[in-house]
Amino acid sequence: MLFKREVLEGIVDGRIDRVFRVWAKPPVRAGSTQRTWAGIVVIDSVTAVTPEEITGEDALRSGFADRAALLAALSKSTKVGGYHRVMLHLGGPGPEAELAGKADLTERELGEIEAALDAIDTRSRRAPWTREVLRLIEEHPGLRAVDLAERMGREKLPFKADVRRLKALGLTESLETGYRLSPRGEALMAYLRP
Known part of the structure; x- marks a missing residue:
């Protein structure tokens, strides 16, 4: 799972605690980790969601100005599949x-x-x-x-x-x-x- 620099910066400073992806089958699961330049990102949960279940709080906590901006970004995905909410946090520095x-x-x-x-x-x-x-x-x-x-x-x-x-x-x-x-x-x- 790739993260843009601004997303990683938001995870580091605590503004971002979730991301949204379009996947047919999620490649990550709760408890998995990912090494990044910012440290180890820990996946807390992965949940399939409908567009109606995505809230304004989801948008803000994923780095978007509002729900409409998040939904617009998701709709531009070229991947086939459903929407997934990935809750995460920074677990600490990498080894x-x-x-x-x-x-x-x-x-x-x-x-x-x-x-x-x-x-x-x-x-x-x-x-x-x-x-x-x-x-x-x-x-x-x-x-x-x-x-x-x-x-x-x-x-x-x-x-x-x-x-x-x-x-x-x-x-x-x-x-x-x-x-x-x-x-x-x-x-x-x-x-x-x-």
């Missing part, structure tokens, strides 16, 4: 957030991170890329993903997928626009410099 904040790393820990990068590069179908992406983010914090990808001669979506792999290791952090190295990523880059 990479704890990693990202840890900059006081031992020589052994730094070596393990370097080995993890080597393993990613070895399995890659193209030339090694992990250190190049880290250097690019280090040199251009906050630069849009599309611009970073262009500097490497790559498409945006595959580039973003690569950055997510580095984020899972706790090495990068997402910003409102672009990325930056996390404290852990900064420690690694200092270690890798000759």
